[in-house]
Amino acid sequence: MIVTGDYTAEIEELQKHLASEFEMKDLGSLKYFLWVEVTRSKHGLFLSQRKYVMDLLADTRMLDCKPADTPIVENYKLGVYVDQVPTNKERYEMLVGRLIYLSLTRPDIAYTVSFASQFMHSPSEDHMAAVMHILSYLNSALGKGLLFKKNDHLDLEGYTDADYAGNITNRHSTSGYFTFFGGNLVTWRSKKQNIVSRSSAESKYIEIAQGVCEILWLRWLLVEIGFRSDAATKLYCDNKSAFEVANNPVQHDRTKHVKVDQHFIKEKPEHKLISIPFVPSSEQLADMLTHVVSKRRLEDSLDKLGIIDIYAPT
Template sequence: MAAVMHILSYLKSTPGRGLLFKQNGHLDLEGYTNADYAGNITDRRSTSGYFTFVGGNLVTWRSKKQNVVSRSFAKSEYRGIAQGVCEILWLRWLLAEIDFRPNAATKLHCDNQSAFEIANNPVQHDQTKHVKVDRHFIKEKLEHKLISIPFVPSSEQLANMLTYVVSKRRFEDSLDKLAITDIYAPT
């Protein structure tokens, strides 16, 4: 109930907040994905989150508790990458339906070096057997150049706010980067 009251308090104090869509001169599709590790204190399941952008504008976002308990931070992040890849594939399909086909691999930014290396290393590792399905799924999309997974430092990872508690300053900075603005704010 305390969490609900906190959310309601935030919504009440920000009635003018909303997404601002701008023409940014490109229609690139890109995403940011992140996951915590064993963040839920009752069942130790991790939470994954992602943001996706088309033309620099935020179009989808999600935060979801993972279905299984991860035994390492890298595996938790890797499952988060798999969820982000699914969202990107859905968006690519949706854009193709309106005759827009991205001409380059979609970037899905990741801030975990181990998950980044697993995704971009063509050799199957024995330590990742329990994420083998995700590994083959992601590997196939990388090979077909539908996605690329560049490393992004944690300080530039937008999806952190979906999986971690962040400071008020970092939260406000992230809202600016997501183009979530307050129409009542003085200019």
């Protein structure tokens, strides 16, 4: 159990009460919890799963493998085919499940792991090779994790993105978003959309709606713990068509098929809860949650997301 708060006296009182009801022990400052390692320094709070990664690589005999630069190879063509060679389904499910838990502190593998999980029902040797490539990437930086710094603001903002018909099997799009509080990454998601979009603008607009839901939940949560903001939360989008519809939602034929999301999004800027500014694709952090990016783009994004490796040699 993790007990946290601003008032030492109340924390001590709670611990005494719990100790009177249960057999428990105060382990001091948080250092390790459910395979998540916590490190404190003058730079901030660092969360990683280094030991978890090392155990995973040891169990799969991948500690001595050649490290990969990115979580997935560029120009991959993974899908479900009639003539595919099946692989060990139980082992595939086990590996993907462990990688899903690892993505709690590793947003850099979120897209690849989400993609791999789509083939749990019928994995092939090609799918297993993609999972082993993720392990090779993890071997390149065992200790990567999230750094939470004390910044001079408590702004809430998000980045939302989607590819268009990226799934070669059923042409579904992939959505992704990052949200930041006080300049620190707090939530993220990469997931295949449930429907086939008829345009790139529609796929982006669907993701904006999902990003709005996440922002609204975070605003409610922050109010619950004492942080109320009257300023509209910025949710950045890099698609001009979706941006124009979101900020000037005039009803016309080309947006009829997204009018439910349109009405949902439309009222949020009107109520000053959320604003949807445009951001160039080169500055869209959520790109790495929707498709493969180059090594250079990946490293640049990780730096902006606060994902570092404190164990890396300097």
